[in-house]
Amino acid sequence: MILVFGGTTEGKKVAGMLEKHARPYYYSTKTLIDFEAGQYGQYRYGALTAGELQTFCRTQGIKAIVHASHPFAAVLHNTIYTAAQALSLPVFRFERQYPERQQHPLIVYLPSYQAAMDWLEQRPVARLLALTGVQTIAPLQRYWKQHTTIFRILPRDSSLALARAAGFPEEQLIMEMPGSDSQQEAALIRQYNIGAVLTKESGDSGFLSTKISAALENNIPIVIIERPVLPETFIPVTDEATLMTQINYLLP
Incomplete structure (x- = not known):
């Protein structure tokens, strides 16, 4: 079981990828949104503390986390980091694309x-x-x-x-x-x-x-x-091929 933190365009992309590759997952958001889980997905919502996240991961048999939430979700970054470190879970950061910073006086x-x-x-x-x-x-x-x-x-x-x-x-x-x-x-x-x-x-x-x-x-x-700096332990991925290769390697 994989836990996806979403609520973003990237989160929905990840859910679609996991459906395509028949990978069971939970899709998690802070507030209730209009999300229809497919054949392999389950949906939950509500903020989690680091302790609650650890309990959820143990109870649901979570083996990896895909963090695809908003880049400015600083509290969530820390929550995921703390829980994943305690449980030795890999965290894949599905990152959006950023335009190159321009040098301009304005x-x-x-x-x-x-x-x-x-x-x-x-x-x-x-x-x-x-x-x-x-x-x-x-x-x-x-x-x-x-x-x-x-x-x-x-x-x-x-x-x-x-x-x-x-x-x-x-x-x-x-x-x-x-x-x-x-x-x-x-x-x-x-x-x-x-x-x-x-x-x-x-x-x-x-x-x-x-x-x-x-x-x-x-x-x-x-x-x-500027967007917050993410923990160094998060594994950055930006496309389907890289994400699924990493997941298939760690969770054959």
Whole structure:
């Protein structure tokens, strides 16, 4: 049995690969999502502590973990690492593709939200467009309390509830899905008179290249939070052939 942490485009890809190769697996997400397990899959949801994950792996006979969740799921990274080390389980990190970092005066990579707020406060703009997700409203509170900020969040009741709980003004929310059309993104920047964009290094699945293009077209800076560094014990894989070769070698 293989445990897949998903909730992403990559997670669904991994589930499809395991179905194709007739490998039994659990598909795990933090919150309930619309996921239909195939013939070989079972679905579970709910956050796990490291101890709970160890218990789950022992009970369900998990022999390997495929970590295909969001690159900014830092708590999950640590949980998986701790549990896998305790149980001596291999962890395959199914990684998304990332555009090569560009050297440009308007493209700024920073290591944390704290660093981003410091940078932005030293370079005031009329409005900031935050494309970092609803979970970052609370960590960025110091900035948006003092500076006009527009957050784009997913059009879900759960996302709106989180924004409300953080006390963020609803009139400064854009509730829509991100997309790959750089012209639409550029038009959004002009529509709201945006002076800078804040986003995460979320790779091609997170439309990072699109966001960069839209910011540069409008000649405004884009501040990008660098993705967290993963534990060295995670085995990186980026395609079906490599993942299945590794799994078949370790779990013949």
